[in-house]
Amino acid sequence: LAARHAALLPGDLNHAFYCNSGSEAVDSALKIALAYQRARGQGTRTRFVGRERGYHGVGFGGISVGGMVNNRKWFGAMLPGVDHLPHTHLPENAFSKGEPEHGGIALADELERIVGLHDASNIAAVIVEPCAGSTGYLPPPKGYLKRLREICDKHGILLIFDEVITGFGRLGTGFAAEKFGVLPDLMTVAKGISNATVPMGGVFVRKHVFDGLMTGPENAIDLFHGYTYSAHPLACAAASAVLDIYRDEALFERSAELSPYWEDGVHSLKGLPNVVDIRNLGLAAGIDLAPKGAVGTRGYEAFVKAFELGLMVRQAGDAIAMSPPLVIEKAQIDEIIDIAAKTIKAVA
Ligand SMILES: Cc1ncc(COP(=O)(O)O)c(C=O)c1O
Known part of the structure; x- marks a missing residue:
């Protein structure tokens, strides 16, 4: 299944970690980001940047980087060291068809402000949904995701796309990463991965993330993280059958x-x-x-x-x-x- 996903995914997103939901995928991605930064000698990079009006599931990691107040306010301090970008819903973009015209660059440049506040050496990853789903569907203004990518590259910060909604065809491409021509370092998926027939989620990572973490001998565990039901055979079979249907029915x-x-x-x-x-x-x-x-x-x-x-x-x-x-x-x-x-x- 991982080989089939790798063949479908853009760029060198070519390794998969499977789990059972979008929430698990998000918490797994955040942990992979931390472990990767540490493995490459950048262990001070422990902070995350999420976004207002973002939704990343209901695990402690997901609610910490998420930006929906009712999902957060009951649950204490959550993860420390999280900042939020402003949301991307601007009044001047009302009734936009497709990607809104205004504000993309300025909104993404807010990441520079956060980097200026904490220094890049303390920031592990930025996580956003390419289109925010759960707060009323907010497509990104033009140029926004490309600019986020540029700023992350400049500062050695990992970019995570949460494609739990946008992944597997929702935007008319396999993934939003292709639609916008922006390759994240990690991608979280669920829902469409198995068409929800069997619970499943996943984190796809690029080669440099995989190689950076998998440094020990073949028999050693490099990433101390996993679920009893990670890559459960039933879920993998369902996900594989769903890929057949996506292909056969175009x-x-x-x-x-x-x-x-x-x-x-x-x-x-x-x-x-x-x-x-x-x-x-x-x-x-x-x-x-x-x-x-x-x-x-x-x-x-x-x-x-x-x-x-x-x-x-x-x-x-x-x-x-x-x-x-x-x-x-x-x-x-x-x-x-x-x-x-x-x-x-x-x-x-
Ligand atoms: C973008 C996004 N991330 C994460 C999740 C959480 O997924 P799950 O409900 O499978 O835990 C969702 C669910 O709607 C979502 O839309």
Whole structure:
């Protein structure tokens, strides 16, 4: 399975560590980053940089680098030594189709400010979702990810892409790294890796990360980390079968082909009552509704109404996020847009 994944992944992302969820993948990636830095003699690099409105699962590592207040505020001090980049949702980018125009470089340059505060010699890794998923789907403004990559390269900081949502075809490419032409040092995945048929997650690492860590004799354990169910045969079999289906049914290509139709559909909701922003990239979208009373009230009403009408949306505050299966048909996209429109009118 690892060989098949390596063949599918961009660049030299050619080694895999398997686990059972996205949360485990994120905590594993953070630990691999720390261990790698130490193995190459950079053991002072212990800090992480995450992002506001980021979601990286519910492990202590994931909530520490994540930026969703309700996932954090109950759980004490979490990991020490974490800073957060600003989120990428700017009002001037409202109703952008695909990648927003404004602010990408300035937002990424905030990483320089954090480096200036702590010194690069103390920073192990930056972790971001290429498109933030769980806070209402926030595609990155143009140039943002490339600039993050440049700054990480300049300072010897590892870049981790959390592709739990964007991986395996969501953006019309195998991975967001290909869509944006930016190669991370580590990539976390889950969901699409097994199409959720069997719980599975994974961390893919580039050759230099693998080589940097695997320095001992063949029989020695170099990375003291792993789960009883890492690379469970059932999960690996499911993941392998899913790769067959992605290939045989050309589902990544299908995602790319359907994305413009999806984009037109979701943006046709502009102008309906209380719709204050619509975002899309690949086969996913976020729609912000103006709040009504307490934050989340209208969003929850929309979630319930859509469900009653036959559509499952994800609620994030007053945003609703949608990410249809890659096998969706155009007529079904029409149905989704129709129900979404009825829902939005019903919660006006
Ligand atoms: C970007 C991202 N990272 C991590 C996770 C956590 O994955 P899991 O729920 O499998 O632990 C999620 C889940 O939605 C996610 O969207």
